[in-house]
Amino acid sequence: MNVFRLAGDVSHLVAIIILLLKIWRSKSCAGISGKSQVLFALVFTTRYLDLFTVFISVYNTVMKVVFLALSYATVYLIYMRFRNSYNSENDTFRVEFLLVPVIGLSFLENYAFTPLEILWTFSIFLEAVAIMPQLFMITKTGEAESITTHYLFFLGLYRALYIANWVWRYHTESFYDLIAIVSGVVQTIFFCDFFYLYFTRVLRGRGKMTLP
């Protein structure tokens, strides 16, 4: 464990909690892409299948349980509890355009052709594109509430910090995980456009982020 990875995990946890609290307190999921949240729950489910078979550390196990619980709670709030506030008419990204290539690639490019490895690889590739429906929804509505942009900021920051963690681990342990690194770089690049808008608009105290 290093400070970059710890900061990354904390940033990830903060992002998930920001979103969950926003939906719970406003009793509404307007402007939130349910599809992205389902994809994130799928990412955690396929990545943490070793939760009961491999024990790494208390921290590792606790964080996996927390991420799984919070992501499913978020999906529950969107599609069950506050489903009447869900903007399905704006959440129209075709997720099959994400799932098909990701499934194909995880069969082609993986460390071992075993169910657990292929599912882990699937979760890594899927995570890189899981935010697409949410970013698409924002471009479609042309705006995002500031709390949603803070959620996206911490979500984008988490994988950027993981990239620093991978550089650090390569430098100190000569460890590198190419699938995770390539996918993590792609994932962070997808956030760059949002980061630009976030720093130039939201942090100027503009409240809502309205797209040009």
Add this chain to the structure above:
Amino acid sequence: DSSVNHKDEL
């Protein structure tokens, strides 16, 4: 092999 290591990352 590297496939063992990555499980320690979330």
